[in-house]
Amino acid sequence: MPEMNQFVEVAVCLPIRKTFVYEVPEGMCGTPLAGKGVVVPFGRRFLSGFVLGPAKGLPPGKKILPIRQVLEDETSLSKDFLAFLEWVADYYIQPLGAVIQTALPAGIHLRSREIYAITDKGLHSLETLSAKSVESRILGNLQRRGGKGCISTRLPRNFSPSIQDAICRMMEEGFIKRVESVWVRKIKAKTIHYVKFLKKENGLFLTPLQKEALDFIQKAGEVPVQEFKKKFKNASSILLALKNNELVSILPKDSYRQPSWEEIEDWADGPPSLLTEPQKKAVEEIGQALRSQKFYPFLLHGVTGSGKTEVYLRVIEEAVAQGGQALLLVPEIALTAQLVAYFRSRIRFPMAILHSGLSAGERFDEWRRIKTGGAKLVFGARSAIFAPLDHLAIIIVDEEHDPSYKQEEKVRYNARDLALVRGKMEKAVVVLGSATPSMESYYNAVEKKFHYLTLPSRIDHRPLPDIQVVDMRQERGSGNARPIFSRTLEEALRQNMERNEQALLFLNRRGFSTFALCRDCGFVYRCPNCSVSLIYHLSDKSFHCHYCDFCLPALSRCPECASVYLMLFGLGTQRLEEEIKKKLPGVQVGRMDRDTTSRKSSHQRILSQVRRGEVNLLIGTQMITKGHDLPRVTLVGVLAADLSLNIPDFRASERTFQLLTQVAGRAGRGSLPGRVIIQTFNPQNHSIQMAQGQNFIAFYQQEAKFRQEMAYPPFTRLINLRLEGNAESKTLRYAQMMEQIVSRMLQHGKKFQGHVEILGPTLAPLARLRGKCRCQMLLKGRKWNVLHEFTKQLLQRAEEEISIPGVKLIVDVDPVNML
Ligand code: ADP
Ligand code: ZN
C-alpha cells in the first residue's frame, strides 16, 4: 500500500472536468505542494497544471505517473485563491482547468513543443551525404545543437519547399525523429541590468572619464546599463575598469513591461476640497467596515454626477493606509481613461492595470507585479477579478449594472457577482456602485443583504437634466418618409450649436442602414451564417454582418430580380453622421462606435477632441453613455429609444431604463444646466417614462412586479443550456434527447418536482450564428441549490447517454444574454 502523501491531485490547464492524480517526485514528499505549478505527462505530451492538494484516493487499475517538474517561482497560487477558483468551477459548472486558464495570464501556461532531433542513423549518414545537399545542412544543424534539435515540427511558412520535402524524406528514412521537448514558458520575465555604486576610488588612479562616470553612478545610486551607455562613450570599457576595481557592480533586476498610459491626459482640476454630506457618510461607513476587517457588501447608489469616483478614491486610500490592497473594476477599460487620470494624479502608491487589451507580455508582467506585492491598487475590466492579490481589503465594482461584467465565452462568469464571492472568502469590503443599480443588486439592498448608501443629488446642487419625450408617431417628414429628427430635437441642436455648447447624439446601432430591401421583389440581404440582415457600411461600400465577419460588396442591382430599386432602410450612426453634416454644415461632428475605435487609444483621442472643443457634436452608440464627464455637454439627443425595447429578452425594459438614464446623465454636468430629448414610438412605455422622471425607485417597483409575476430574476434563478451544432437536424435531435432526460428526472426525482421549471428546448432567437444552429433550454427555479443540483445531474446524464458529435453543450449560469 503506497503512502498517500506521495500522491497529489492536479488540475491540468485544459477544459476537462476531471482532475488527475500524480506521484510526487522523489525527495519532495512531505513538502507542501498545494498551489504550485507543475509540468505533468499527459497522454503523449506534457502539460502545465496546478497541484490542488493531497490525492483523495487512487484511481484503480491505472499506472500513476510522476510529476515531471515542480515550478519554483512566483507563479504558485495561494490556498485562498485556489479555493476561489474551485468555487467558480463548481458554481458555474465549468471544468476547473478551464477556470484556471481563464484566471491566469496566457503567458503563464507552459507549452510543450515537438521538435525534430537527429537519430544515430542520421549521424552516420552525415558522413556519406554530400556536404552541400539540403539534407546534410539540416542534419548538420541538428547535430550542432547537441541533439537538442532546433527545428520545430511546426515549420515556419518561410521554409522553402525543398527543405520541407527533405524533412519528409529524412523522417521516412529514419534520419530524424520527432521528440517532445518541454518549453518552459511562452513569455519570459524580462531582466534589466543595473550598474550599482559600491565605493569611491580612494586614491586609486582613474582617468577623468572614469572618474566622471563613477560620480554619475554614485549620484544615481543605480543606473540601468542601457542608460549609462547612452551617456558615456566607451561605456563598456569604463564599466569594465570600474568593475575590476570593485567600485561598482552589475546586478540584474526584474523589469516589468508597463502598459502605456501616455495617451491619457492628466486630470486638470485639483481635488475637491470638501466632501458633500452624503459623500462623507458613505466614506465613513465604508471606512468603518474596512476597519472591522470583515466581509461587508455595499450598494452605492449615486445619481449621475454625484461624485462616486471621489468616494472610491477615499476609501481605497484608507484601505491601503491600513496595509490592504484594493481592486477597482470598471466595465470597459478603454472607456475609463478619465478614471485612471483621476487616480493617477492623486494617489501615491503603485497601481497596476489588467485587461484583455494589454499585450501578453504586459499582462504577464502586471500579473507578476501584483503577485509579488508591487501594486496596491489593481484597476481593470472583468478579468481583473482574478488578480492575484493576497491582501485584498476592498473590491469596488463601478457601474455594477453593466452587462460587460458578464463573460460570454468559455467560462461564463459574472465579475460583479464574483466580487461578492471573493470578498466573502477573503473578508473584504465590496462596494457596488451605480446610478442605475441592476434589479438583482437593488433587490439585495431591499432584502438587507447589502448595506445601502445613496448620493441623491449632483455635486454643487447642479440640477439633473430636464428630460423631454417626443412621440415620433406624430412627426411627419417631407413626403411620406419618416424623419430622423423631430422638430424639437433639430431646433434644440441648432440653438445648442449657436450658443457654442456641446451635444451628444445617442443611437445604439452602428453602420449606415439596418437593412437593404428590394422594392420590386422584396429581397433582403441576409447573412448566410447568422439569422440577421446585413448592414450597409458607407466607408467601404459593403454589406456587413455584425455577428460574424461576413461581408459583401454592394451591388447597384437586386441580386434576385436585377431591379435598381434596392433601398436602404433604417438608421445607423454612419447615416446619422451624414444627415447631421447636411443639416448643420460647419459643425465639427465626431463619431464614436466600434468602427471608429478599433485602434488602441482611439477612444481617448475622440473624447479629448470633445474636451478641447475640436468636436462639438458627438454621435455614438452605447459607448458614449458610459461614465464620461464632459462638462460642456448640455444637450443629449436619443434618436431611437425603442431599439433596446424591442429585444426579445426579459431584461429589455431594464436595459432601456439604464441606457436612457445613463446617457441623460451626460448632460449638464458642468455649470450649465442640461437638456435631454428622447425620441420614441412608445411614449407610454414605463421604462421610458421612468427614465424621463429619473425615478429609479418607481422603475424598480414596477419592474419588480413584472419580474415577480413572470417568475424571473431576482425572484428566481436561471441557468441556460445552449446547444450549438453545425447541422440543424443533429442539434434538434440532441435537444430532444435532453428533453427526454429532463422529463425522466422530473418524474422520478421527488426533490426536483415543483422546484425546477423548464422552458424549451426551442431555437434561440438568433437561431443561426456564425454558421451554427442554436437551440436553448432555460432552467428556472426559486431554490438555487435544487436548480444547481438538477443541472449538474442533467449534464452528467447527457454526457453519459447522448453521443452526437458536432453538437456542443454550453452551460450559462445566471445568463445575461438570452439571444
Ligand atoms: P459620478 O461618477 O457619480 O457620475 P463623478 O465622480 O464623475 O460622478 O463626479 C462628478 C464631478 O464632480 C467630477 O468632476 C468630480 O471631480 C466632482 N466632484 C466630486 N466630488 C466633489 C466634491 N466633494 N466637491 C466638488 N466637486 C466634486
Ligand atoms: Zn429584387
Ligand code: ZN
Ligand atoms: Zn453573420
